[in-house]
Amino acid sequence: MMTPDRPLRSDAARNHELLLDAAEIEFEAKGPDVSVLDIVRRAGVAKGTFFRHFASKDDLIAAIVGKHIGALIDVAEHLEGAEDAGAALLQFLTVASAQREQYDVSFLLRAGESDDRVSGVRTRLYDSVSVLVDNARTAGAIRTDVTATDVILLMCAPNHVVEYLPSPAPDLWQRYLAIIFDGLRPAGAHQLPVPAPNDAL
């Protein structure tokens, strides 16, 4: 990442983009455990170049995660004023799942404390989802006992469960999102046995 005091040299700026793009593709294809070597090969640069641009592999991940979550926050903020609050929340969850980067959330929640960029973004996401959840609750679109933390945690389940299949249909996550979202609805909701976790996201 690095916030350059002076602008990057032209070749450096290009390589930075190449690395980011390559990393995104590789992560998508092989999950968060791709090797730096794979990324570097795809980008067409040498390993040393990678570490000139990113302090570590985790630093790269933080950069990408920050970008994705940032995009997600934009979506959420856009939806804050929607007329149909229930549809807005579902829309948000759909976009989140469609991004397909379920490791985002895991990284967001794990590595958050140690990385300033990520922890700031995390707070913003939480705040924005809170608004969507509150709106949906007020509108009677979801049960009253569900919190933003619940939603953020459940957000990644559709993509995750699908990964258990050897070759899942690319839109299968929609099926499980639909089921889980039905579970969030007030109709026929049963008492939840355990209180929500602290919002200590």
Added chain:
Amino acid sequence: MMTPDRPLRSDAARNHELLLDAAEIEFEAKGPDVSVLDIVRRAGVAKGTFFRHFASKDDLIAAIVGKHIGALIDVAEHLEGAEDAGAALLQFLTVASAQREQYDVSFLLRAGESDDRVSGVRTRLYDSVSVLVDNARTAGAIRTDVTATDVILLMCAPNHVVEYLPSPAPDLWQRYLAIIFDGLRPAGAHQLPVPAPNDAL
């Protein structure tokens, strides 16, 4: 594992148990990525001993997973004749989550093809869950469009989402199981957008 043609020598039998027990504890504590060294240290034996008892680390995992899934199958088969089919399915899912070994399922589904022990167990689990699901559907306890594969996939979500939290309450998974199970109920169910995957478990 090895199916001993002749019975194990007494010390070998003891070490086998020690390894299995140690592995179970280590997996529980550190997830499926514990090193063989950690397991071996806890068991109090040398590394070489490990590999006399198990052909590979995956072999050990297969042994443990087989054991867990076997126990789960027993539970499922016990519940097949229950009067309240809906409660029986919920009960099954509760036991599955309480086992807390969500990697079981992932291993079961991934490594299944390459391991005879696991693939046999996998089929039995699928069959038994099918019965529970069919019973529950017939009883009107779950929506009609949900399959055994759906249930098996969703089975591990409660434990998984909870893992995103730095220190989740030990019973928090019950909250998410309740939400997801409500999503499986027929009351207020919305049309699912994508067909179920092939039952090619």
Added chain:
DNA sequence: TACGAATGTGACCCTAGGGTCAACTTTCGA
């Protein structure tokens, strides 16, 4: 164009972790 600073390069280092093996020790039956 020429020079210094910024950047790129890839050989190299280090560690972790799975797996092997020849020598040593224990078990157990005759």
Added chain:
DNA sequence: TCGAAAGTTGACCCTAGGGTCACATTCGTA
């Protein structure tokens, strides 16, 4: 009791992968 088969041991091998660094290259400017 004793010897062979079964089991144990830990030093060793190998690979993958993250990260470093001295040197080569390129950019941008005077």
